[in-house]
Amino acid sequence: MAVTALYFSERDGQDMALSNPDKMLFTSKADADARDKMLELSEEILVFLQRRVDGLSDELAEQCALAIAEDKDLFQKALKKPELLNQAPEQPAEKQDA
Numbered sequence: 152m153a154v155t156a157l158y159f160s161e162r163d164g165q166d167m168a169l170s171n172p173d174k175m176l177f178t179s180k181a182d183a184d185a186r187d188k189m190l191e192l193s194e195e196i197l198v199f200l201q202r203r204v205d206g207l208s209d210e211l212a213e214q215c216a217l218a219i220a221e222d223k224d225l226f227q228k229a230l231k232k233p234e235l236l237n238q239a240p241e242q243p244a245e246k247q248d249a
Contacts, residue, residue, distance in 0.1 A: 155178065156178070157176045157177065157178060158176070158177045158179065158182070158183035159175055159177065159186075160175070160183055160186045160187035160190055161187070162187055162190040162191070162194075163175045163186070163190070189220050189221060189223070190220070192220040192223060193216045193217045193219075193220035193221075194216070196215075196216035196219050197212055197213055197216035200215055200216055
């Protein structure tokens with residue numbers, strides 16, 4: 152029987168990772184580290200949104216922050232070419248497998 156190491160971000164937590172293995176368990180440490188960095192960015196965006204947008208619910212702020220963090224590369228490109236944000240959207244990597 153072979154042994155396979157699985158990695159997850161501590162920000163997700165083991166229970167959450169085990170309940171969502173397709174999105175939160177990784178066979179490489181690099182992939183788990185990338186998810187951890189994305190979640191760290193999402194947390195910072197969340198704080199920013201809560202501070203700057205009055206009346207924004209915690210749940211909506213969290214969803215917005217996660218969406219921005221997941222598409223950070225698109226946002227970086229849009230700083231130079233804003234129309235990229237509203238071109239025909241590609242499916243995020245997580246949803247392409249569905």
